[in-house]
Amino acid sequence: KGDRVAVYLPMIPEAAVAMLACARIGAAHSVVFGGFSADALATRIQDADAKVVITSDGGYRRGKPSALKPAVDEAVTKAGNVEHVLVVQRTGQEVAWDADRDVWWHEIVGRQSAEHTPGAFGAEHPLFILYTSGTTGKPKGILHTSGGYLTQAAYTHHAVFDLKPETDVYWCTADVGWVTGHSYIVYGPLANGATQVMYEGTPDTPHQGRFWEIVQKYGVTILYTAPTAIRTFMKWGDDIPAKFDLSSLRVLGSVGEPINPEAWIWYRKHIGGDRTPVVDTWWQTETGAMMISPLPGVTHTKPGSAQTPLPGISATVVDDEAGEVPDGGGGYLVLTEPWPSMLRTIWGDDQRFLDTYWSRFEGKYFAGDGAKKDDDGDIWLLGRVDDVMLVSGHNISTTEVESALVSHPSVAEAAVVGAADETTGQAIVAFVILRGTAAETETLVAELRNHVGTTLGPIAKPKRILPVAELPKTRSGKIMRRLLRDIAENRELGDVTTLTDSTVMDLIQAKLPAAPSED
Template sequence: MSSQIDHLLNESRRFAPSAKFAADAVASADLYAQAGADREAFWAEQARALEWSTPFTQTLDWSNPPFAQWFADGELNVAYNCLDRHVEAGLGDRVALLWEGEPGDSRAVTYSELTDEVKRVANVLEGLGVGHGDRVAIYLPMIPEAIAAMLAVARIGAIHSVIFGGFSADSLRSRLDDAGAKLVITADGGYRKGRVSPLKPAVDHALGDRGAGPQESVEHVLVVRRTGNEVSWDADRDIWWHDAVPAASGEHVAQPFPAENPLFILYTSGTTGKPKGILHTSGGYLTQAAFTHKVAHDIHPASDVFWCTADIGWITGHSYVVYGPLANGTTQVLYEGTPDTPHPGRWWEIVQKYGVTILYTAPTAIRSFMKLGRQIPEQFDLSSIRLLGSVGEPINPEAWMWYRHVIGGDSTPIIDTWWQTETGAMMVSALPGVTETKPGSAQVSLPGITIDVVDDDGNHVGNGNGGLLVITEPWPSMLRGIWGDPDRFKETYWEKFETQGFYFAGDGARLDEDGDIWFLGRVDDVMNVSGHRLSTTEIESALVGNEAVAEAAVVGASDETTGQAVVAFVIIKQSYLDAHSPEGLAGTLRQWVGEQIGPIARPRDVYIVGELPKTRSGKIMRRLLRDVAEGREIGDTTTLADTMVMSVISAQVK
């Protein structure tokens, strides 16, 4: 960490919005007052920003908790709201997608062009017998056809289930079976790290006999030709996109559907056993995705170029690559590949090329850029950026400051956002131009959202204390259940605080002296060491604060003496590895954590490793590290970007 960042972190714990930013900001302090005065009326006003075929008369039905219904007697078409209405408003020539392929090919897709494509795909789907309520699996790379596929499914009232392209055939099969998918939309392959990542072969394997017979519900596979790799072909089942879609009619009327019509099933990552399909519906979800995208990212559609780096296989890609930006008529970047291909400055090259004004990415990515050094982004013109965002996990203050200093030029606000697959849209975030920002803290719930931090009995913990994060009132984009398993929904999210009527998010959090929220990660990642609750995030932040450390992950491992013990996996900067022994570095870091936090947080073990296990979206899979720390057989690694990394780590810690 540079001395300048260190100085900023120590001297300025809060950043007030600049006068210029505040003057032009989309959001205002009035939003909090309006939501506080009448929360349902507030959400009704946000919903009316959409186009409704049948206006709703009832905002919320909470007569059967935890199953909410929002705007239930209203009707709308989600795809129409994301496409047709912008074209009809004269914005058809506005660019919707600035697509960049990993090999360097690119396309600019206007709202008119995307609308035409979606209409044609909708006609193809209906011609294949897909209709209202049918499930369609989408297993595609980050290409414009993926966005068109999602919107076409939504347009005809069917339900899409986007399956991340990194999942194995077994994982794909379990999701196809659980959803009862009628159609799969895939590609021959996609590009990743300069190589072809085959997709159609995985679909073929998933649909074949996996030991219990062939898959039974899928009738057709629609295939995009992206990479030209050889694929096997079933003439009775498989259809080329480039044959079917251009030949289909470009006329298609978007029919309205009830607000509670299911929109998508999204399976949570890292599941073991039976997949957990989170179900979201239409009206409430689109209302909150569009509203939060607009106010938290300070969207000015006529001038902004927005880039959310998430894959559409995750909820961030659903809400802030597809539905939120397109509902708001935004121009956005869509990138197929990885941040380091063909060179480590690829992201910053894209920012410079397209004049990106708003960048929304994950703390893991930010820390990986820190490891590479500021000299890489400094080779590019990043002056177009006016707002930065963080999503996916808690961001440590050091990474927050580096992000602001190196990428934001010490002038851009940073929104640190908290939400989940289950919440559907942002729940906690600063509002740029309205609230102050604080390094490492997500700070405050958004207008219309009610958050609390409570103890195990549901009592408010008060400022300066930690506990469990709960949502105390229903919100529009909340999940409507787990697909096919309502009892599991109740058990997982509702039963713990059913008496109080709280949704339990499964995350730990603390309130600082100002009442701002600091997220501690999943409750599973909050350790109990000799009766003391310690956050893995806090210890990781302390480790990264040492100048020798490039990246760190901390887990709690079973310990006969203390109940749980702190175990750290640390990547050391090469210059320090060259000058010090791993044993000496490990001892130094144990002492460092004790000095930064206290003796109780001193790691029992510090393992020096070359890599950490990450998904292709950049999240560290700490459960696999816990397997190593406790000497267990390594669990499912199918979602890792590099499935071999755990073998390397296991060898390094022996």
């Protein structure tokens, strides 16, 4: 009880089992996404002072075994203090073995009693630490406790997805290494007795219809996925989901970043058959559970808006002086009252907790996200405040410019950054992936600039638009705009260890000198 356990596993049932086993004995788990490097793992083991690491020989990625244990061996050597490494045999790969430290999961679990009485713990007993990236580069260990966290995870999972545990088959496509996997694969659904799909694999292995094949095979009724995935499916083409029977689906959810209206409409039409509600959920690692979301069958939904705080949640949008903005105004998203699943601190650093979340607006939690209210008072998320560009004194959200670009028929996906500019303070630089049929020409680039100008106003016209084959994404699907900013400002690239594929950056850099800049 009270110890910390690091969990570094692929998307296999043992990941959920390990987390719940920690919860039953009162040891806080720190799950580290299985795609992180040995260095990233070592930092997290060290910060939490974990005694035990639970891992596997490897996992399967794109149909091939991918080793995990070597990274753990390296991390444990760097971090020190780890007493045991518990290893699940998943792929049967050869692994280095330390007889004093390493233990096979099947050998130790196989000889335990099938009966175990869980410990009883106070509501404020630490349940888990989950590290999220910090602006300084040092990850922040977000601490969640037992009672309030479970209450809100279970309540929101039930209410936002209209869960009917006896009949629903629920599938959240996240990884347990992220907060979405904690709250909406492990704790919320299991507390509610949901039947769910857990998938180790990528959406395009062995073919691009893999997700829809799974929906059809298991009769999935509720699907929860990320806008990045939805935009990827759009890029692959409408004909792929059309080959599968998706009529079992009744609620679709979106999580991870603001969803652009185009993707929302495509998701509802091509996946939901134009009949399913789409719940666009806003929340964070720090909030522990959903905070702002439409309720299916209750809210009259608007494509691209998270809309209203859930019952019991107090969220609003304020200006620089902490005054609430009127309907139609924009500013910063804040939470004004406590909520059950709120983070309790940053592990081992109470001061950083106060500085990061509570110093900007007195008595209010500042989420770090920009938002606006529409004329009805519904909330629209504009992405991270550091993704808001200041162009000639105007605040322009990267999300809005990206949405404008994606609404053009030739664009599949876009990432926008503000690069330092002598004249305007910041200049808008856009990186776009074109749809299969579109040809990369100067005429098209000019057309895209004008399209943004028409949609958002001349001030929002990108100074440069660079068509690229791929965008730099983390393994959870978030676009690393920081790296694109480095490129746009001709700087040395920052840390690329969390990227799914770091060669993407070389390809983008190679294109830069040739790119014509616009006046």
